[in-house]
Amino acid sequence: MASAFSPSDPSSFSRPDLCVIKEIHIDFRVDFDKHILLGKVILKIEKKVTGVNSLILDTRELKIHKITNNDTGEKLTFTLHNPLLSFGSKLEINLGQSNETKMNVCVEYETSPGSTALQWLQAAQTAGKQHPYLFSQCQAIHARSMLPCQDSPGVKMPYTATVTVPSGLTALMSAVKTTSEPLPGDSGVVTHKFQQKVPVPSYLIAIVVGALESRKIGPRSTVWCEKEMVDAAAYEFAETEKMLATAEGLCGPYVWGIYDLLVLPPSFPYGGMENPCLTFVTPTLLAGDRSLAAVVAHEITHSWTGNLVTNKSPEDFWLNEGHTVFIERKIAGRMVNEQLRQFEAIGGWSDLQEQVRVFGEDHPFTELVPNLTGVDPDDAFSIVPYEKGSSLLMYLEEKLGGPAVFEPFIRAYIDNFKYQSITTADWKEFLYMFFKDKVELLDDVDWTAWFHGRGMPPVKPTFDMTLADECSALRQRWVESEESDLDKFNQNDLSKMSPFQVKEFLTQLLSQAPLPTKKIEKMQDIYMFNEVKNAEIRFRWLRLCLKARQEQAVARALEFVNEQGRMKFVRPIYRDMYAWDVSRQDAIANYKVQAASMHSLTASMVGKDLKLVDS
Incomplete structure (x- = not known):
C-alpha cells in the first residue's frame, strides 16, 4: 500500500x-x-x-x-x-x-490580476472577438x-x-x-x-469561462470551444470514444463519468492538460486530417495514470508521465498496429536525445527522479520524465516476458493504487510483489542508474525500425546528395509516408549537421513544407531552416511563435533564434512586444531562454 x-x-x-x-x-x-x-x-x-x-x-x-x-x-x-x-x-x-x-x-x-494560474484574454485575443475569456492552468x-x-x-x-x-x-x-x-x-x-x-489533487482543479459552443462526439464526450472552431474540432476528435474504450481495455473501468474536450485559444502553453472530465487541448492539434489527435490518447490515459494514481511529489512526476506515454502508445498499437507503437517510441527516444543535449548530459534535470528541493517544478519541466519513464517501462516489459506478462501488471498497479498518491518506492515495491517469481530478473536491473543516472537511459529498448528506416533512407539521400544532383528528388518521396514519418524524417535531419541553404530551398520547392498545416511538421521544418541559417525563415518563425503559445514549439524556436546572431535581436524585440499577451508561464520561461529573466 x-x-x-x-x-x-x-x-x-x-x-x-x-x-x-x-x-x-x-x-x-x-x-x-x-x-x-x-x-x-x-x-x-x-x-x-x-x-x-x-x-x-x-x-x-x-x-x-x-x-x-x-x-x-x-x-x-x-x-x-x-x-x-x-x-x-x-x-x-x-x-x-x-x-x-x-x-x-x-x-x-x-x-491577484497577476495570478499565475489564470489567463485573462481580452475579446480581441479570442477567435470570436466579441467576448472576454478566462482559463486556468494549475499544474504544477x-x-x-x-x-x-x-x-x-x-x-x-x-x-x-x-x-x-x-x-x-x-x-x-x-x-x-x-x-x-x-x-x-x-x-x-x-x-x-x-x-x-473522485478525489483529485489541487493541480487538477480547472476553470474556463467564455463564449463556448459544443458538439457531441460520443456517448460520453462533448467537444467545447468558440463557435469559429467547433465543427473543425468535432471532426478532429471524432475517434475519442474509440480511444476511451481501448484505454479501458488496458487500464480498467473509466470512473469519471464524462470525458469532454475543450479546445482553448492559441495562448494555451501545453499540448493538452488532463483536467478530469474536461481535457484542455491546444488548437495546434487542429491539423484538418486527424494526424495530431493522438495527443488526446495521452490525455485520456491520464484518467488512470496521473488522475487516478498520482505522483506524490513533483520529484516522482515520471509515475504520471512515463506510464501515460507508455500506455498511450499501446493504444496506438491496438487502434492501428504494433509498428506504429514502436515508431512513436523511436521518435520519443530521438526527442529525449535532443532534450539531454539541450540540458547537458550531466544536468540533474536529466535524472528520472531528480532532487527538486528549492526548485520550481516549472523550471525542471521537460520530456525527460515522459520519455525516460516510458523507456524504463518498455525495457521492463521486454525483460520480464513481453506485453502478455507486463500489461496485467499495469492494470493491477492502477487497481492497487487508485485514488492514492504514491512514490517511486511504492511503485517499485509493488513491482517486486507482482513479479515475485521474477525477482532475479528485477535484481538484475540497475535501478540506481535508471532513477538517478544522468543523461540517456542505461539501456536502450529494442525497437522495430521498419517505419523509421524509410525515414532514415530519405534523410541519408538528402545528406549525401551533391547540390548539383538535387533534381532526383520529387513529391513521390513523401507520398507513401504518414505525417508521423514526415515528422521523423525532419527530426532526423535536425540531428545532423546543418543542411546547405540550397538544399533547404530545393526541399521547399518539392515538398512545400511552408504550406503544411500540421504544427509538428511545421515546427521541425522551421527549426531546420533556422539551423541552415536561411534568413527568410526568421519572419516565418516569428509568425509561428506569435500565433500560438505552446511551449513545446515556442521555446525551442526562440532558443534557436537567440543562438544565431542574425536573428537574436529580432527574437528579443518580438518577445518584448508579445510578452504581455503570452501566458504567464510561457512568458517567464521564454524570458529565461532569452537571458532577459534570471534563471
Whole structure:
C-alpha cells in the first residue's frame, strides 16, 4: 500500500501529515473588469495528530479578507509568511484549542490580476472577438494562486463548486456540471454548479469561462470551444470514444463519468492538460486530417495514470508521465498496429536525445527522479520524465516476458493504487510483489542508474525500425546528395509516408549537421513544407531552416511563435533564434512586444531562454 502522508513535497509549505484537507467547496465570482476571482472556499479538514492547532496552506498573491470556523462562525486569526518566496506564501491559520478532530474552515479572499494560474484574454485575443475569456492552468504549483490549498499532488480530495459569470458566457470546470441558472432579478449573471466526486489533487482543479459552443462526439464526450472552431474540432476528435474504450481495455473501468474536450485559444502553453472530465487541448492539434489527435490518447490515459494514481511529489512526476506515454502508445498499437507503437517510441527516444543535449548530459534535470528541493517544478519541466519513464517501462516489459506478462501488471498497479498518491518506492515495491517469481530478473536491473543516472537511459529498448528506416533512407539521400544532383528528388518521396514519418524524417535531419541553404530551398520547392498545416511538421521544418541559417525563415518563425503559445514549439524556436546572431535581436524585440499577451508561464520561461529573466 502507499505510504502514509509525510512532509516530503519540496514545493509545498503545507503539512498534510499533521492536518489534511478531506473535501473542498469553492465559490467563485468572475470579475472580467478587474481580472480577479472573488473567492470563498470551505475546507473540510481532519487533524492527523492530536493537539494540532494550526492549518498550513499554500498561497501565492492572494488577498485574504476573512477566515472563520464555518461550524461555529468564530473568526480565526492567521499569518501570511514569506510573501516574497517564488513558491508563494505560507498561510498559517490558528484553529484555536478545540479538541475536535474534524472541522470546516472558511476562507474569503480574492486573487491577484497577476495570478499565475489564470489567463485573462481580452475579446480581441479570442477567435470570436466579441467576448472576454478566462482559463486556468494549475499544474504544477499554480493552484495556490487561484485558491488557498494544500498545493501538492500528495493531497487529493473531492470538490464541489459554484461559479458566477456574466450572462451570455459559459463556465466549465474539471467536474460534472449539475445546474446552470440566472440569479434572481435582473442581475446579468448566471450561476453554474459543479461536482467532482473522485478525489483529485489541487493541480487538477480547472476553470474556463467564455463564449463556448459544443458538439457531441460520443456517448460520453462533448467537444467545447468558440463557435469559429467547433465543427473543425468535432471532426478532429471524432475517434475519442474509440480511444476511451481501448484505454479501458488496458487500464480498467473509466470512473469519471464524462470525458469532454475543450479546445482553448492559441495562448494555451501545453499540448493538452488532463483536467478530469474536461481535457484542455491546444488548437495546434487542429491539423484538418486527424494526424495530431493522438495527443488526446495521452490525455485520456491520464484518467488512470496521473488522475487516478498520482505522483506524490513533483520529484516522482515520471509515475504520471512515463506510464501515460507508455500506455498511450499501446493504444496506438491496438487502434492501428504494433509498428506504429514502436515508431512513436523511436521518435520519443530521438526527442529525449535532443532534450539531454539541450540540458547537458550531466544536468540533474536529466535524472528520472531528480532532487527538486528549492526548485520550481516549472523550471525542471521537460520530456525527460515522459520519455525516460516510458523507456524504463518498455525495457521492463521486454525483460520480464513481453506485453502478455507486463500489461496485467499495469492494470493491477492502477487497481492497487487508485485514488492514492504514491512514490517511486511504492511503485517499485509493488513491482517486486507482482513479479515475485521474477525477482532475479528485477535484481538484475540497475535501478540506481535508471532513477538517478544522468543523461540517456542505461539501456536502450529494442525497437522495430521498419517505419523509421524509410525515414532514415530519405534523410541519408538528402545528406549525401551533391547540390548539383538535387533534381532526383520529387513529391513521390513523401507520398507513401504518414505525417508521423514526415515528422521523423525532419527530426532526423535536425540531428545532423546543418543542411546547405540550397538544399533547404530545393526541399521547399518539392515538398512545400511552408504550406503544411500540421504544427509538428511545421515546427521541425522551421527549426531546420533556422539551423541552415536561411534568413527568410526568421519572419516565418516569428509568425509561428506569435500565433500560438505552446511551449513545446515556442521555446525551442526562440532558443534557436537567440543562438544565431542574425536573428537574436529580432527574437528579443518580438518577445518584448508579445510578452504581455503570452501566458504567464510561457512568458517567464521564454524570458529565461532569452537571458532577459534570471534563471
